[in-house]
Amino acid sequence: MSTATTAAAAELAVQARQAASASDGYWKGVLRRVSRDPVTIACTLVLLLMFLAIVFAPLVAPHDPYQGSMIRRLRAIGTPNYPLGTDELGRDILTRLLYGGRLSWFMGIVPVALAFAVGTLLGVTAGFMGGRVNMLIMRVTDVFYAFPSVLLAVAISGALGAGIMNAILALTLVFVPPIIRVAESVTQGVRNLDFVDAARASGASGFTIVRVHVLGNVLGPIFIYATSQVSVCMILASGLSFLGLGTRPPEPEWGLMLNTLRTAIYVQPWVAVLPGVCIFITSICFNLVSDGLRQAMDVKG
Numbered sequence: 452m453s454t455a456t457t458a459a460a461a462e463l464a465v466q467a468r469q470a471a472s473a474s475d476g477y478w479k480g481v482l483r484r485v486s487r488d489p490v491t492i493a494c495t496l497v498l499l500l501m502f503l504a505i506v507f508a509p510l511v512a513p514h515d516p517y518q519g520s521m522i523r524r525l526r527a528i529g530t531p532n533y534p535l536g537t538d539e540l541g542r543d544i545l546t547r548l549l550y551g552g553r554l555s556w557f558m559g560i561v562p563v564a565l566a567f568a569v570g571t572l573l574g575v576t577a578g579f580m581g582g583r584v585n586m587l588i589m590r591v592t593d594v595f596y597a598f599p600s601v602l603l604a605v606a607i608s609g610a611l612g613a614g615i616m617n618a619i620l621a622l623t624l625v626f627v628p629p630i631i632r633v634a635e636s637v638t639q640g641v642r643n644l645d646f647v648d649a650a651r652a653s654g655a656s657g658f659t660i661v662r663v664h665v666l667g668n669v670l671g672p673i674f675i676y677a678t679s680q681v682s683v684c685m686i687l688a689s690g691l692s693f694l695g696l697g698t699r700p701p702e703p704e705w706g707l708m709l710n711t712l713r714t715a716i717y718v719q720p721w722v723a724v725l726p727g728v729c730i731f732i733t734s735i736c737f738n739l740v741s742d743g744l745r746q747a748m749d750v751k752g
Contacts, residue, residue: 484747491743494736505552514543516550516703525719536722551703559685562622567677570627574634579642595628608696618697633676637669679741682734705730
């Protein structure tokens, strides 16, 4: 009996080493395919440059983001010392775009990261355990799907009140359900594979199986899906600020800047649309990077 157990353990060890080797080769292949995609590389570089600019905004920005002057309000693009013009209160647009990117990126990434953690936990639990646990989690998830994401975010933010933390909480609640659904779906496809059955036969606990065998195979697809939601979250966060349910004045934030500059659309239209251009470029780059990663992870592609 002990000899058979030892042989089975040795066989499982061999399978584990083979799986680890195959996993290393798979991720090297993903990296190689990404490096051959010029669109993904270009968008990644754009996002990296934007990230560095907003992180080092105090060193790059030419002016104080809060200091204005009514005598230089709504200056045109190309004005000396104000390359992107000034806003309705005479504040430098370039400076406020750099500082505003901090809040816009923060409100676009943090809710998705929190939703990724919570949604992965609940989705993997539902997919692996099945039965009543799956039914309970997925039926509660379906309740949130009864409401459009935009209306749900506005309703939660309106109930909680304006503010950055309330907006982050509202956006997190909006993005948890779709991540739960994706996590549950990919976990359902993994839990009955041969290596999971072998781990069950060896006497491994459910927690060990999920931690060692399941998460490594489901985190990739879930992460790629979550990455694609960053652009959506950033647009929703800007929309909340535009409606007065997110960032409060005088804090610089791209959505709030769109709201305050909309009255100047007929005076300095190019200055007024600059925050919208930043939102568009960031969103489209996040989408294209996510698509590139998804295609690189698709072995058939």
